[in-house]
Amino acid sequence: MDEIVKQSLVKWPNVPSCTGWLLLDRRGNWRMRDEAAQASGAAGVAIRHEALLGFINRNYEVDERGQWFFQNGPQRVYVELGYTPWVVRLSVDVDSALALHDQGGGGFEPAAVFVDEDGGILFADRAQPARIAVLHDHDLEIFSDHATLADHDGSLSGEFHWNAQLALPLQGIRRDDVAARFGFVASPAALA
Template sequence: MDDIVRQALAKWPNVPACTGWLMLDRRGNWRMRDEAAQASGSPGEPIRHEALLGFINRNYDADECGQWFFQNGPQRVYVELGYTPWVVRLSVDANGVLALHDQAGGVFAPAAAFVDEDGGILFADCSTPARIAVLHDHDLQIFSDHATLADDSMSGEFRWNEQLVLPLQTVRRHEVATRFGFVPSPASMV
């Protein structure tokens, strides 16, 4: 968390939280949701300002109930999640070495791989509790190049570089939040 945010929290500790105004979409884009977007169920407008995106990413965290938020100075802004709290991009370098990075640019080391009923690929890392991230759909080809899938495409294995083979486990999309302990829409809990 940024020092300026810590200072604002100390100076104004009782600023009410807000919900519905910020969304992390299925592709890892931060979106601002005004009242019209919230009323219509729209994902809102993508945030493109690099400094603001960096500020959001540095001050993004979860509370003890699994509700993800952006600490905007003294105000906690709870985040609507398009799927998971993390979205990862998969890349491969010229030497064939795979890398995963989350929407904030951090390294994501996979410990488990999942596929949902829609063909979405998810990874869990080895942190406690495990972070769960959905793979950006633009990277499905890279994933397929390093996976062996069964005929039903719901099982198989993913080869993570030369050090690890991850069995592909099935998970139902509606079970992901409960299984990995996060709240996709914190508005009802705040």
């Protein structure tokens, strides 16, 4: 968390939090949701300002209830999640090594791979508790190039080959079970 944010929390400790105004979409875009977007259920406008994106990513945390938030100075802005609290991009470098990076640019070392009923790929990392991230859909081809996949009765199975050192079996998971299994709240506004 930025030092200036910590100082503002000391100076103004009782600023009310807000919900519904910030969304992390399924592709890792931060979106502002005005009252009209919230009322209509729209995703909102993508934030493109690099300095603001950096500020959000540096001050993105989770509370004791599993609700993710952006600490905007003294105000806690709870985040609506399009799917998971993290969205990762998969890339291959010039030496053919795979890398995963979250929406803030941080590294993500996979410990497990899941596939949901819609074919969405999710990675859990080695942290305790494990962070869960959905793979950006633009990277599904890279994923399939490094996986041995099979389709059994409409469900995907197989394994993902992480840098020739680790074969991670694909585990099935229902999309509706992801939040409970990994301990996060997708819509803090619903709890407000």
